[in-house]
Amino acid sequence: MLTIDELVEFCGATAVVVPDPGVEVTGCYTSDLLSDVMANAPEDCVLVTVQNHRNTVAVATLVGALVIMVCHDREIPEEMITAASNEGVAILKTPLNQYHTSARIYRAFGS
Template structure:
């Protein structure tokens, strides 16, 4: 799936970087950042509630290129800024991580 598919799924894009056509190849769901850093595949989407700047640093290291922040968590402006600067697409949703993971996984089968 492409980053642009996330908008089609109804998720709100927070970043302005040009990531729409980036091909997301895998996904990882987790809130323990050390686990995400150790196990998330590259070119992936991370589904999480960790709405802070550290998540972007972890994404950069792990090769995560899109992040979907769940559960209506408020996203601080410095997180959006870091995502823009590091070519990470950042989205938010009111869905839980479970609901979002199921939807994104389904879309990835296309």
């Protein structure tokens, strides 16, 4: 179980939208293909992606992902922020790439 604060700390991330600071993720899924996320992402996970797009929020909501971690510090467009607030999905962003972010989250789970 990882809290938003732990994700922020381990990935050197910035919190962009946090509708519920109390959520805890139980898994991680790394993908930039929304169809893949839709098909394979586990519930209550943190989604690691570079897709800074409103549709990412929609897909996260569908599969029950709680947090979207956007890599490469890509700018989060206003409409994505609005969608996340409405859907209750948190958005964090990190300067790391998907590989390093995944490795950090793995270490966070182990700690």
